[in-house]
Amino acid sequence: ILAANAPAGTYELTYEICELLNPTNCSSNQVQVTITAPGIDAVADNLGSINGNMGGTTTVSLIAADTVNAAQAVIGTNPGEVKLTVTPPIPTGL
Template sequence: CELLNPTNCATNKIEVTVTAPAILAVKENLGPINGSTGGSTTSLIASDTLNGVQAVIGSNPGEVTLRATAPTGFTVNPTDGTVRVSAGVKAGSYDVEYTICDNNNPATNCSTATSTVV
């Protein structure tokens, strides 16, 4: 509006596009784990990023949710991303597929990787 004529105003609209932050799940090589005794690996998401910084598992905005598919004898901890290998698992390489999703956009902003446990 004009200062001298406050009833003389103009309006306009702008469009702002908001995009989801970049998310990247990165393959990890986990282990070795002794199959006779079992044990735990480091986190599946150790190298994963959300918006260019280390991804953190949680339920808050700016954090990620972890979903994983593990072979028989393996358990993925959804709160820290470690993989527990049960005692008695035969020696070999095993793939664990997992997906991390941005909590702000859980249906559309996800990344999947397959990590190997030796």
């Protein structure tokens, strides 16, 4: 009844039932459907160490262990994908 990837919220739908032998004998009603937001589990990552004098990078994926609705999280712009944001404050020097 509701499209895939519908935003979380409460939706009210109206439906009608009619008797087959007497098609004008009908009754309608409304029903509420609640869609909940998908479960997101961001798991703490260990990025290893980087020599502070030399600097460097890490190749560890920040989302390798993270899930959305129990499936691997994917960074992107499509429905069901996630956005990665670094939350301030960012330590000096990074």
